[in-house]
Amino acid sequence: MSEARRIVVKVGSSSLTTASGGLDADRVDALVDVLAKSRSGGEREIVLVSSGAIAAGLAPLGLRRRPRDLARQQAAASVGQGLLVARYTASFARYGVRVGQVLLTSDDMSRRAHHRNASRTLDKLLAMGALPVVNENDTVATDEIRFGDNDRLAALVAHLVRADLLVLLSDVDGVYDGDPSQPGTSRIAEVRAPADLDHVEIGSAGKAGVGTGGMVTKVEAARIAAAAGIPVVLTSAVHAADALTGKDTGTYFHPTGKRSADRLLWLQHASAPQGALTLDDGAVRAVVERRTSLLPAGIAAVEGDFSAGDPVELRDGHGHAVARGLVNFDAREIPRLLGRSTRELARELGPAYEREVVHRDDLVILHG
Numbered sequence: 001m002s003e004a005r006r007i008v009v010k011v012g013s014s015s016l017t018t019a020s021g022g023l024d025a026d027r028v029d030a031l032v033d034v035l036a037k038s039r040s041g042g043e044r045e046i047v048l049v050s051s052g053a054i055a056a057g058l059a060p061l062g063l064r065r066r067p068r069d070l071a072r073q074q075a076a077a078s079v080g081q082g083l084l085v086a087r088y089t090a091s092f093a094r095y096g097v098r099v100g101q102v103l104l105t106s107d108d109m110s111r112r113a114h115h116r117n118a119s120r121t122l123d124k125l126l127a128m129g130a131l132p133v134v135n136e137n138d139t140v141a142t143d144e145i146r147f148g149d150n151d152r153l154a155a156l157v158a159h160l161v162r163a164d165l166l167v168l169l170s171d172v173d174g175v176y177d178g179d180p181s182q183p184g185t186s187r188i189a190e191v192r193a194p195a196d197l198d199h200v201e202i203g204s205a206g207k208a209g210v211g212t213g214g215m216v217t218k219v220e221a222a223r224i225a226a227a228a229g230i231p232v233v234l235t236s237a238v239h240a241a242d243a244l245t246g247k248d249t250g251t252y253f254h255p256t257g258k259r260s261a262d263r264l265l266w267l268q269h270a271s272a273p274q275g276a277l278t279l280d281d282g283a284v285r286a287v288v289e290r291r292t293s294l295l296p297a298g299i300a301a302v303e304g305d306f307s308a309g310d311p312v313e314l315r316d317g318h319g320h321a322v323a324r325g326l327v328n329f330d331a332r333e334i335p336r337l338l339g340r341s342t343r344e345l346a347r348e349l350g351p352a353y354e355r356e357v358v359h360r361d362d363l364v365i366l367h368g
């Protein structure tokens with residue numbers, strides 16, 4: 001993959017921190033050395049998705065370890081993000097490279113306007129020769145919709161910027177066929193299909209204790225990117241140069257799907273539905289086979305306490321999920337719409353009700 005022109009590199013907290021959990025300037029510099037040299041010829045663009053904000057904010061806030069509650073995690077991220085970006089700014093400046101901070105939430109990955117703005121900003125930063133440093137906007141991400149781990153965020157950023165390669169850097173040099181700290185386990189060199197890992201024990205966060213995602217979210221991120229046609233190399237940060245020059249390192253995930261511009265990849269692979277709508281048989285056929293929008297007349301039941309704009313699951317009469325979509329109404333509004341035509345609703349409740357419950361452009365059909 002040394003010919004990859006646009007690469008997204010994700011680095012986890014465990015590769016940027018000291019044993020006591022704070023930001024390790026030397027490790028940050030070592031990574032920057034590799035990235036700066038990799039793009040020095042000018043024919044390669046790199047987007048860096050970097051964790052480490054929470055880790056960098058621990059010591060300044062007198063926290064001895066990663067807090068469990070969201071509010072203190074967000075406080076640590078708020079303090080740490082500034083330190084993290086300042087470190088990257090100073091480190092890349094050694095090579096005359098400008099960095100741009102880009103903070104994203106899962107909303108930015110699925111709402112049309114947010115998706116378009118994020119894509120445009122990242123493309124413009126790259127066109128102007130800057131190196132975008134992306135992280136989740138922990139301060140505004142709420143528990144339910146938060147990615148929580150930058151692995152899946154990195155996969156969706158790779159899709160957003162139409163990357164040729166996603167490199168996931170951690171403190172382990174690939175996916176092992178068991179816990180890598182145990183003797184007798186070995187590195188899996190390549191994955192051609194998700195089933196290749198069915199027999200593998202994929203654990204959560206490692207010994208560093210500062211990470212969030214663990215191997216589980218890395219493999220999930222690799223699957224998301226591969227399904228979008230983007231190859232993935234998962235290796236340790238010390239092998240970053242090998243990954244960027246196409247040398248054999250880590251675990252290589254072959255693309256499993258075609259490259260797609262589908263904004264809603266997120267909805268299919270990384271959304272947490274906030275409720276469910278049960279469709280009658282006619283609506284299932286219309287939405288799944290004819291790809292129409294979901295109208296109130298086709299809804300038989302509603303579940304959950306969601307708000308307009310949230311992701312919801314669309315189910316058939318047997319409770320099987322057939323699609324996911326961004327709903328246009330709050331849950332509490334829907335019962336009085338059930339089974340009624342939009343024209344009748346508009347007449348009775350006003351023009352605001354003459355619209356789809358889920359628009360076809362905000363729908364992904366779930367296969368299998």
Ligand SMILES: Nc1ncnc2c1ncn2[C@@H]1O[C@H](COP(=O)(O)OP(=O)(O)O)[C@@H](O)[C@H]1O
Pocket residue numbers: 011012013014015169170171172174175176177178179180200201202203204205206207208209210211212213214215
């Ligand atoms: N099958 C596996 N192969 C490799 N690593 C694994 C596996 N199962 C669990 N892990 C653990 O996942 C850890 C990496 O995840 P994490 O701690 O979140 O790091 P990061 O901060 O880079 O995201 C490794 O240190 C390892 O201990």
Ligand SMILES: N[C@@H](CCC(=O)OP(=O)(O)O)C(=O)O
Pocket residue numbers: 011012013014050051052053054055077135136138148149150151210211212213214
């Ligand atoms: N936004 C958080 C992300 C935490 C995170 O994903 O950690 P990791 O599992 O080490 O990639 C931060 O910067 O700390």
